[in-house]
Structure formats: structure tokens, C-alpha cells
Amino acid sequence: MPTEAPAPPPLTATHCPYCSLQCGMGLRAASGAPGGLEVVPRDFPVNRGALCGKGSSAPALLDPRLRLTEPLIRSAATGRLEPATWDAALALVAARLGAVGEEHGPDAVGVFGGGGLTNEKAYALGKFARVVLKTSTIDYNGRFCMSSAAAAHQRAFGVDRGLPFPLQDVARTGCVILAGSNLAETMPPAVRHLRELRENGGKLIVVDPRRTRTAEQADLHLAPRPGTDLALALGLLHLVVAQGRTDEAFIARRTTGWEAARTAVMAHWPELVEKITGVPVPQLRAAVGLFCDAPDGMVLTARGAEQHATGTDTVGAWINFCLATGRAGRPLSGYGCLTGQGNGQGGREHGQKADQLPGYRKLTDPRARAHVAGVWGVPADSLPGPGPSAYELLDALGGEVRALLVMGSNPVISAPRAAHIEGRLRALDFLAVADVVLSETAELADVVLPVTQWAEETGTMTNLEGRVLLRRAALAPPDGVRGDLSVLNSLAKLLSCEETARKFPADPETVFQELRRASAGGAADYAGISYRRIEAEDGVFWPCPDEDHPGTPRLFLERFATDDGRARFVEVTHRGPEEEPDAEYPLVLTTGRVLAQYQSGAQTRRVPELDAATPGAFVELHPLLAGRIGVADGDAVTVTSRRGHATAPARVTAAIRSDTVFMPFHWPGEGRANNLTNPALDPVSKMPEFKACAVRVERAGPAA
Ligand SMILES: Nc1nc2c(c(=O)[nH]1)N[C@H]1C(S)=C(S)[C@@H](COP(=O)(O)OP(=O)(O)OC[C@H]3O[C@@H](n4cnc5c(=O)[nH]c(N)nc54)[C@H](O)[C@@H]3O)O[C@H]1N2
Ligand SMILES: Nc1nc2c(c(=O)[nH]1)N[C@H]1C(S)=C(S)[C@@H](COP(=O)(O)OP(=O)(O)OC[C@H]3O[C@@H](n4cnc5c(=O)[nH]c(N)nc54)[C@H](O)[C@@H]3O)O[C@H]1N2
Numbered sequence: 001m002p003t004e005a006p007a008p009p010p011l012t013a014t015h016c017p018y019c020s021l022q023c024g025m026g027l028r029a030a031s032g033a034p035g036g037l038e039v040v041p042r043d044f045p046v047n048r049g050a051l052c053g054k055g056s057s058a059p060a061l062l063d064p065r066l067r068l069t070e071p072l073i074r075s076a077a078t079g080r081l082e083p084a085t086w087d088a089a090l091a092l093v094a095a096r097l098g099a100v101g102e103e104h105g106p107d108a109v110g111v112f113g114g115g116g117l118t119n120e121k122a123y124a125l126g127k128f129a130r131v132v133l134k135t136s137t138i139d140y141n142g143r144f145c146m147s148s149a150a151a152a153h154q155r156a157f158g159v160d161r162g163l164p165f166p167l168q169d170v171a172r173t174g175c176v177i178l179a180g181s182n183l184a185e186t187m188p189p190a191v192r193h194l195r196e197l198r199e200n201g202g203k204l205i206v207v208d209p210r211r212t213r214t215a216e217q218a219d220l221h222l223a224p225r226p227g228t229d230l231a232l233a234l235g236l237l238h239l240v241v242a243q244g245r246t247d248e249a250f251i252a253r254r255t256t257g258w259e260a261a262r263t264a265v266m267a268h269w270p271e272l273v274e275k276i277t278g279v280p281v282p283q284l285r286a287a288v289g290l291f292c293d294a295p296d297g298m299v300l301t302a303r304g305a306e307q308h309a310t311g312t313d314t315v316g317a318w319i320n321f322c323l324a325t326g327r328a329g330r331p332l333s334g335y336g337c338l339t340g341q342g343n344g345q346g347g348r349e350h351g352q353k354a355d356q357l358p359g360y361r362k363l364t365d366p367r368a369r370a371h372v373a374g375v376w377g378v379p380a381d382s383l384p385g386p387g388p389s390a391y392e393l394l395d396a397l398g399g400e401v402r403a404l405l406v407m408g409s410n411p412v413i414s415a416p417r418a419a420h421i422e423g424r425l426r427a428l429d430f431l432a433v434a435d436v437v438l439s440e441t442a443e444l445a446d447v448v449l450p451v452t453q454w455a456e457e458t459g460t461m462t463n464l465e466g467r468v469l470l471r472r473a474a475l476a477p478p479d480g481v482r483g484d485l486s487v488l489n490s491l492a493k494l495l496s497c498e499e500t501a502r503k504f505p506a507d508p509e510t511v512f513q514e515l516r517r518a519s520a521g522g523a524a525d526y527a528g529i530s531y532r533r534i535e536a537e538d539g540v541f542w543p544c545p546d547e548d549h550p551g552t553p554r555l556f557l558e559r560f561a562t563d564d565g566r567a568r569f570v571e572v573t574h575r576g577p578e579e580e581p582d583a584e585y586p587l588v589l590t591t592g593r594v595l596a597q598y599q600s601g602a603q604t605r606r607v608p609e610l611d612a613a614t615p616g617a618f619v620e621l622h623p624l625l626a627g628r629i630g631v632a633d634g635d636a637v638t639v640t641s642r643r644g645h646a647t648a649p650a651r652v653t654a655a656i657r658s659d660t661v662f663m664p665f666h667w668p669g670e671g672r673a674n675n676l677t678n679p680a681l682d683p684v685s686k687m688p689e690f691k692a693c694a695v696r697v698e699r700a701g702p703a704a
């Protein structure tokens with residue numbers, strides 16, 4: 001008789017811990033595999049089974065040897081972080097946060113969150129700040145990410161959702177302009193949608209000062225000087241107008257404000273735009289031709305176009321371009337932002353942002369305050385007002401802000417002008433960090449709280465499409481770690497009382513049920529979304545106001561989310577980056593990412609195969625520049641800006657403009673790119689200018 005094969009271990013359908021694509025994957029217990037889990041491909045619409053190396057190696061970091069498994073307290077005797085019990089660590093955090101609040105007022109206690117936190121955590125963290133700490137001082141790393149696109153979305157469309165359509169739509173449109181995205185390295189499985197676009201006859205235009213792996217796939221690559229996308233977008237719209245290719249019927253029926261926007265565009269004639277951007281006029285004309293000849297089209301921006309002190313206006317100009325050509329509010333057309341972090345979208349909807357309450361409500365709106373206070377069971381007038389933005393908050397550490405709780409960010413590496421911010425963190429009276437690893441920020445803490453990770457806990461994430469997803473726990477956490485929700489529950493009890501602690505349940509589904517009620521009626525309405533539905537439907541797109549509502553994969557097809565239902569043109573004109581090159585600092589530095597490392601690198605630098613793939617920082621520079629300064633490939637070079645310097649090996653490549661150098665920002669120490677970056681802020685979004693500052697580059701070491 002044939003014997004039955006033993007049943008395979010159960011498969012948990014879940015999602016990657018890293019970027020906003022939130023690729024679907026399956027996890028199965030496998031003894032001997034890194035982290036004890038095998039990653040199995042799973043058919044999910046954004047990635048259709050494909051994963052990048054970060055996703056496929058993600059279980060490695062579950063290994064207790066690579067992460068924190070006990071709380072740490074800085075010893076008064078040795079000055080070092082020493083192992084401690086959870087009771088002692090939590091008691092100390094509560095006592096110090098409480099004492100600073102008593103002595104200096106509630107706003108002296110700050111909270112810094114992250115766009116990698118689940119919706120449940122982001123919601124609980126925002127509520128904890130307002131209800132328990134009663135502080136207005138809360139913001140998060142998403143401010144450094146897509147805040148300019150978010151602000152421009154709100155301004156033009158009345159709502160902010162990264163993509164107003166599912167990612168698969170990209171493959172069926174006629175032309176895509178990808179401005180400042182290197183998705184072949186930052187969201188590799190998404191490349192298949194671009195490949196299909198081109199197989200279907202659609203065109204791809206990539207705007208990037210570097211000829212990236214993404215740009216290599218384009219029909220047309222425009223390589224502007226960093227920080228000049230605003231002029232570029234206005235220049236393209238100028239040509240659209242000059243060639244009579246505006247969609248007047250669409251403009252009349254679906255928009256307001258065109259006259260003023262059109263007048264502003266007229267000053268941006270092609271030759272001037274060539275002079276500002278360095279993009280030759282024939283290429284500008286070619287781009288307009290490709291875009292307008294196609295029956296439909298999309299503009300997608302990412303951090304290259306957005307991380308500037310002009311980011312909000314730059315995105316506004318791209319939106320104007322879409323509206324004027326009628327490429328918005330119709331199937332297979334529109335503007336979208338490729339949100340970055342795993343929960344970059346959900347993380348900005350549920351209240352860890354300085355000015356915000358859950359459901360993407362405004363903290364200054366009396367009706368929003370009354371609604372959310374009702375759900376929270378507190379008086380509306382007890383809720384603090386809006387607080388400082390991320391960089392302003394970090395810059396105030398050791399001054400007005402004397403104690404900080406960090407959950408889900410590593411600003412020592414990722415904040416602009418990082419050496420200064422590191423100094424501000426050191427100047428605090430008290431720093432507590434909840435993290436899975438001893439990040440560079442955790443290394444500065446007075447107390448470190450070791451928390452559970454993605455595969456050990458359940459929670460929802462909202463990906464770049466506005467699709468709410470469920471991550472299910474696939475294995476038990478190691479001894480010694482606790483969930484972020486449990487940490488907040490304990491702190492609520494210690495800082496307040498048992499009754500307050502009940503408002504902070506550690507069970508994620510209970511938190512989600514409350515989040516649904518808190519978001520009901522808001523722009524990002526999750527009221528109709530449940531764990532059960534998410535699992536049955538491959539995710540649910542918000543807004544989804546009730547359980548019978550199908551969710552909203554495509555926004556704006558009938559109306560925009562403004563009061564009158566029309567999209568608003570914005571009147572924008574070109575401004576350059578805050579710092580222009582000069583005799584002392586003749587080059588432009590831009591920064592970004594490599595395939596194998598994620599963000600501050602706190603997680604991926606600890607995964608052996610990723611660390612081996614790209615072990616350290618480098619400086620990309622053009623052969624002409626290298627020749628001029630006498631540098632060969634691999635030589636150490638020092639990059640200096642008005643804020644500091646960084647040293648790393650040169651990578652000499654013709655794939656970058658000769659007036660520009662590029663550094664990825666994933667590493668600490670000498671190669672920390674953020675030693676150099678300019679914290680000039682966008683006036684609307686408060687986004688720092690990560691993508692353009694003036695520098696000089698020299699051979700490192702003693703002069704020959
Ligand atoms: N491998 C990897 N993937 C990631 C991440 C990661 O850290 N590593 N992080 C995730 C997150 S949070 C984010 S936000 C996304 C970011 O995803 P992307 O925005 O794709 O990443 P970046 O490398 O920051 O920037 C993209 C490109 O912008 C270009 N650029 C620089 N300056 C300018 C400019 O002035 N104009 C234009 N048009 N382009 C410019 C750079 O040359 C770079 O190729 O990636 C997500 N995915
Ligand atoms: N120069 C330059 N600087 C940049 C950028 C750039 O392009 N150029 N990009 C900016 C952008 S877009 C971003 S998004 C930021 C990101 O910058 P960071 O906020 O520093 O990003 P991460 O490295 O993802 O930090 C997340 C931290 O939280 C931990 N963590 C992960 N999951 C959890 C969890 O569930 N709970 C808790 N408590 N901790 C967790 C991780 O181990 C890690 O230490 O960097 C910004 N900085």
C-alpha cells in the first residue's frame with residue numbers, strides 16, 4: 001500500500017517586511033533555513049511570485065544571534081548599555097518620560113515613529129502621544145520620504161493616496177514618465193509591469209541625472225541637473241500649450257485654476273529650460289511627442305523628484321502636466337507617487353504625523369477632533385494641536401524637546417545633516433528606542449526595547465496602491481522580545497493607570513477594529529475593511545466605508561476628492577535648489593539607494609548575503625570629473641559640503657552627469673552620506689533637500 005507523504009508544514013501567506021510594494025510571499029517553517037523559515041513564491045498582483053534579494057533573504061534577521069533579545073539600560077557606572085529585565089526597562093522609560101513631562105511640560109517629550117510600522121502600531125503610537133503623553137511633539141520618518149507628493153496630492157486632488165490605480169494598470173497605459181525613480185533597484189518586481197508596458201507598445205520616459213538600470217530600459221532618458229525637475233515639468237507643459245495639445249474639454253469639465261497655471265507656464269520656454277536643466281530642447285520635444293501621441297498616460301514620481309525644498313511644487317507641476325493633457329481622472333491615466341516604506345501609505349494616515357488624526361484627518365479640524373476624541377473616550381479639548389515636523393523635531397532635541405521615544409526609525413543615519421542630529425540626540429536628557437536590532441540610534445539610547453518582527457506578529461500594511469494588506473504571524477518570537485503594541489500598553493499603564501492601559505490593547509485585531517471606527521468618515525476610510533476580507537480579497541483598497549462597499553482600486557474616475565469635485569491646478573514657477581554650486585563647492589551631490597541595502601541599513605547590513613553584495617558606501621562620479629581631480633576607480637575620495645564631509649571609494653562611471661556626484665545613504669561612519677546633505681525644508685511639506693546640495697570632491701588622504 002502506498003504510504004502517504006507527511007503533510008508539509010503549514011504555509012503562511014504574508015508580505016515582505018521592507019518596501020511599499022509589499023510583495024506577497026509564503027512562509028513555511030524549515031529547520032536549517034536562515035531564521036527557521038523558507039520563503040515560497042506567492043502569486044500576488046504587485047509581484048506575481050517575484051521577490052528581490054531583500055525579500056527572499058528577509059527571514060535571516062529573525063535569527064536571535066543577529067538581533068536584540070533582551071532590553072538594555074545604560075549603566076550609570078560603566079556608561080555602557082547593559083542587559084536588563086523588561087520590568088526595569090519599562091519602569092525606567094515611564095519614570096523618565098513622566099518626569100521630563102512634569103518638569104518641562106508635555107511638549108518636551110517627543111515621539112518619533114516610522115513608515116515601516118503596521119497600521120495598528122502607527123495608530124496606537126499617535127494615540128499614545130496624544131492621550132498618554134499629551135504631547136504635540138510627534139512626527140515620523142515618512143516626512144523624509146513622500147511628504148512632498150502627499151502635500152501636492154492634497155492640494156490638487158483633495159486626498160493623498162500614492163497611486164490612484166492598481167500597479168498593474170501601468171502595463172496597459174500608453175506612456176509612462178518615471179521622474180526620479182530607480183525602481184529597477186528600489187522595487188525590482190515592479191519592472192515587470194514596465195516590461196509589459198513596452199511589450200504592449202507603450203512608451204517609457206525616465207527622468208534621472210543618472211543612467212540607472214531603470215533608465216536603461218527607457219525609450220527616452222532625460223538627465224536633468226539634480227533639483228531642476230520643476231523647470232523640466234513646466235518646460236514640458238509649456239511645449240504642450242505651444243503645440244496646442246492641451247485637452248480643453250477635460251480642463252473645462254474636471255479642473256479649476258488653469259488660467260493662472262497656464263500664464264505661469266508661459267515663462268518657461270524651451271531654451272530657458274534647457275539652460276536650467278541641461279536637457280536639450282529636442283529631448284524635451286521628444287518627450288512631449290511620446291506622451292501626447294499616446295492615447296493615455298501616467299506620470300509617476302519618486303524621491304528623486306520629491307526630496308527637494310521645491311518638492312511640493314515639483315509634484316504640483318507634474319500634476320498640472322497631467323491635468324492639462326487630460327491624463328488624470330480617466331482609466332489608465334493619472335499622476336501617482338511611488339511611496340517608499342512598507343507602510344509608507346498607511347503610516348501617514350493614522351495619526352503619527354505631526355498635524356494629523358486617524359483617517360487622514362486634520363488635527364486642527366474641530367469635527368475631526370470631536371470624532372476621534374469620541375472613539376478614544378477623552379475630551380476633544382484634551383487633544384494637543386499640531387507639532388513640529390521631523391527635522392524641526394530632531395533639531396530641537398536637547399533644547400525644547402528633552403526626552404524622546406523612537407519607534408521604527410534610525411535617524412542617526414537617515415536624517416539630513418546627520419552629524420548635527422546625532423549631536424542633538426546625545427544632548428537629550430533621555431532617549432528610549434524600540435527596535436529589532438541595535439541600530440546606530442539605539443546605540444545612543446538610555447533604554448533599548450527589543451521588539452518582535454514582521455513574521456512574528458500580525459498586522460495590516462497599506463501598500464503604494466492604497467491596498468490594505470494583512471501580514472500574519474508565521475512563527476513565535478524568541479524569548480525576551482515583546483511587540484510594540486505590548487510596549488505601548490505597558491507604558492500607558494505605568495504612565496497613567498489600568499483604565500488608560502485598556503485603551504492600548506496589545507492584540508492587533510482589536511486595535512484594527514478601533515482604527516476602523518476612528519477612520520470612518522475620514523478621507524482614508526477603513527470602516528468596511530476587516531482581517532477576514534483582506535484575506536479573502538487579496539487586500540482591500542481604501543476608501544472602503546462599509547462592509548458591503550467593494551473598496552476603491554481606482555480613484556477620481558467620476559470626481560476628484562475636492563469640495564467641488566474638480567482637480568485644482570496650482571500656479572507654480574521654477575525655483576532651483578537652495579544651494580547652487582559655486583567656486584568653493586562646484587559640484588552637486590545627490591543621494592539615494594542601492595539594490596541590496598534598505599534605508600539606514602540597520603536591518604540589511606546584518607543579513608550576510610546583502611552585506612556581501614554591497615558592503616559599503618561609494619561615490620559615483622563621471623570619468624571627466626575623475627580625470628580632472630586625478631582619481632581612479634576605487635580610490636578613496638572625500639566629499640565636502642557646508643555641513644561636513646564623507647569619505648568612500650570612487651566608482652567612476654559614464655552613467656552620471658559630469659557636474660553631479662551620487663552617494664547611497666545606507667552606512668554609518670566615514671561613508672555616511674547624510675554628513676553632507678542640506679536640511680533646507682520645503683515650505684509646505686517640510687521635506688529636507690536630500691537630493692541636491694553643493695559639494696567639492698577630492699582624493700582622500702594626505703596630498704601627494
Ligand atoms: N533597495 C532598496 N529599495 C528601497 C529602499 C531602499 O532603501 N533600498 N527604500 C524604499 C523607500 S523608503 C523609498 S522612499 C523608495 C525610494 O525609491 P527611489 O525614489 O527609486 O530611490 P532613490 O535611489 O532614493 O532615488 C531614485 C533616483 O532619483 C535620482 N535622482 C537624484 N536626484 C534627482 C533629481 O533631482 N531629479 C530626478 N528626476 N531624479 C533624481 C537618483 O539618481 C536615483 O536613481 O525605495 C524603497 N525601496
Ligand atoms: N541622504 C538621504 N537620506 C535619506 C533618504 C535619501 O534618499 N537620501 N531617504 C529618506 C527616506 S525616503 C526614508 S523613508 C528614510 C528612512 O530612514 P530610517 O527611518 O532610518 O529607515 P530604516 O532604516 O527603515 O529605520 C527603521 C528602523 O526601525 C527598525 N524597525 C523595523 N521594523 C520595526 C518595527 O516594527 N518596530 C520597531 N520598533 N522598529 C522597527 C529597523 O530595525 C530600523 O532600525 O531615510 C531618509 N533619508
Ligand code: SF4
Pocket residue numbers: 016017018019020021022023047050051052053054055056186187188189
Ligand atoms: S521589492 Fe520591496 S516588497 Fe518586494 S521583495 Fe523587494 S523589498 Fe520586499
Ligand SMILES: [Mo]
Pocket residue numbers: 144145146340341
Ligand atoms: Mo522612503
